[in-house]
Amino acid sequence: MQAGNEAAMEALVHRYHRPIYAYLYRLTGRREAAEDLAQECFIRLMTRIREYNPAQPFRPWFYTIAHNLYKDHCRAAEQRAHPAAEPLSPEVPAPIDLTERIAEQAEVAVAVGALAEGEREVLVLRYWGDLKVDQIAAATGLPAGTVKSRLFHAVQKLKRALLDPAPARRNQA
Amino acid sequence: MSSQRTRIAHEMATEIDEEMTEESLDLLLTKLDLWQTPAPSIESTAAVIERLRPLVPAPKPERFRVTGLSREPLFTFLTSLLLQARLLGRVWWIGTALALPVGYLLALSLEGTGISPAIIAPPVVILGLLWALVPMRGAALQVELTSPVNPAQVLLGRLLVSTGTHLVLGGLLWLLLGAPGALLLPWTAALFLFSGLTLLLTLYAGTLTALAVAAGIWGTQFVGVGREFSLFAAPWADRPAVQLIALGVGLGLIAWSIGRAPLHRLLGREG
Numbered sequence: 001m002q003a004g005n006e007a008a009m010e011a012l013v014h015r016y017h018r019p020i021y022a023y024l025y026r027l028t029g030r031r032e033a034a035e036d037l038a039q040e041c042f043i044r045l046m047t048r049i050r051e052y053n054p055a056q057p058f059r060p061w062f063y064t065i066a067h068n069l070y071k072d073h074c075r076a077a078e079q080r081a082h083p084a085a086e087p088l089s090p091e092v093p094a095p096i097d098l099t100e101r102i103a104e105q106a107e108v109a110v111a112v113g114a115l116a117e118g119e120r121e122v123l124v125l126r127y128w129g130d131l132k133v134d135q136i137a138a139a140t141g142l143p144a145g146t147v148k149s150r151l152f153h154a155v156q157k158l159k160r161a162l163l164d165p166a167p168a169r170r171n172q173a
Numbered sequence: 174m175s176s177q178r179t180r181i182a183h184e185m186a187t188e189i190d191e192e193m194t195e196e197s198l199d200l201l202l203t204k205l206d207l208w209q210t211p212a213p214s215i216e217s218t219a220a221v222i223e224r225l226r227p228l229v230p231a232p233k234p235e236r237f238r239v240t241g242l243s244r245e246p247l248f249t250f251l252t253s254l255l256l257q258a259r260l261l262g263r264v265w266w267i268g269t270a271l272a273l274p275v276g277y278l279l280a281l282s283l284e285g286t287g288i289s290p291a292i293i294a295p296p297v298v299i300l301g302l303l304w305a306l307v308p309m310r311g312a313a314l315q316v317e318l319t320s321p322v323n324p325a326q327v328l329l330g331r332l333l334v335s336t337g338t339h340l341v342l343g344g345l346l347w348l349l350l351g352a353p354g355a356l357l358l359p360w361t362a363a364l365f366l367f368s369g370l371t372l373l374l375t376l377y378a379g380t381l382t383a384l385a386v387a388a389g390i391w392g393t394q395f396v397g398v399g400r401e402f403s404l405f406a407a408p409w410a411d412r413p414a415v416q417l418i419a420l421g422v423g424l425g426l427i428a429w430s431i432g433r434a435p436l437h438r439l440l441g442r443e444g
Contacts, residue, residue: 108208
């Protein structure tokens with residue numbers, strides 16, 4: 001790839017387009033935004049490919065690019081007074097059409113969307129991105145301790161929302 | 174997915190240092206799995222590829238003949254070598270350690286047949302490499318896609334990692350048991366001869382073609398053992414002097430192949 005090879009570029013896109021799109025979709029909650037950002041992500045990757053050190057694993061490096069791009073996107077949205085980083089309201093079907101499975105899926109999407117932005121990012125990178133704490137720290141520029149604490153809070157909140165929903169509802173009431 | 178989930182649950186349980194058990198974390202992650210994201214459309218993937226096409230760095234990969242090892246610093250090549258060693262899972266290292274005594278026994282069974290045991294060394298290495306690299310095609314491909322070294326260097330790196338492991342293990346057996354020392358020279362000579370032959374062929378053909386041709390040439394020798402046209406069945410094949418010459422030829426081929434490309438460039442000749 002660094003040597004310049006279209007076939008390698010295509011293989012790379014086929015391999016990473018879906019996970020990067022999913023990562024960005026989980027953060028933005030919107031298909032169009034995820035699609036545009038994923039495309040931008042590959043363009044940024046291509047322009048910076050020579051900065052990549054092959055001694056390091058590729059995936060965390062690529063997620064660093066995606067993370068930075070998402071941050072830029074949030075800042076731009078804030079400047080336009082369209083806070084994209086507000087608590088997520090994922091695209092879910094209207095409740096009346098929901099089957100049980102879709103309802104469960106929406107419940108998870110809403111619970112993850114309700115996390116603080118930093119917690120959501122760390123969780124998405126840790127679980128769906130399968131990055132280790134130190135890799136997340138490198139990708140986000142946060143200290144490893146902060147990553148762990150955000151992960152801890154994210155898990156706590158999700159546990160309350162998804163595994164013990166009754167007390168959570170009582171608290172809300 | 175479930176084994177990956179279990180692994181992540183296990184890792185997270187220690188990372189977040191919470192009273193939550195691994196099982197309940199696994200349960201929570203199972204819940205998270207319910208959130209399926211839409212997949213990007215084929216059209217959008219195609220659009221990404223089309224947008225990237227003009228951005229691909231200009232030169233296409235050149236043959237090893239043109240580029241040689243001098244294209245990137247030696248350090249990069251060594252890094253790629255280490256990366257490949259890291260890619261090989263624990264199973265490969267254990268498997269290789271177990272395969273060597275089997276190879277040794279096979280070689281012993283050839284004793285008195287007039288066939289040099291060297292003949293089975295490259296097949297053992299090739300099978301070992303296939304066994305290691307085919308199931309983890311994704312990770313191996315990642316090295317090829319992102320590494321600045323060219324495919325011939327990747328192949329050379331793999332052969333070196335595998336050959337090196339066999340030599341170290343063979344040396345250990347030699348030191349520990351003494352007896353297999355008689356096998357060390359033919360085995361080493363065969364590995365270097367095969368690696369040199371493969372690398373030489375990558376000067377003139379694609380990497381896979383080179384490997385296939387080298388394996389084919391070796392295969393004809395293998396098949397020819399019983400039909401009196403194999404060099405390995407020759408009466409002089411087991412003589413140490415012959416094996417030393419074979420080792421020297423192998424090392425010479427490797428050195429010559431590595432040195433040839435820059436020389437070509439210096440002389441301004443097309444290969």
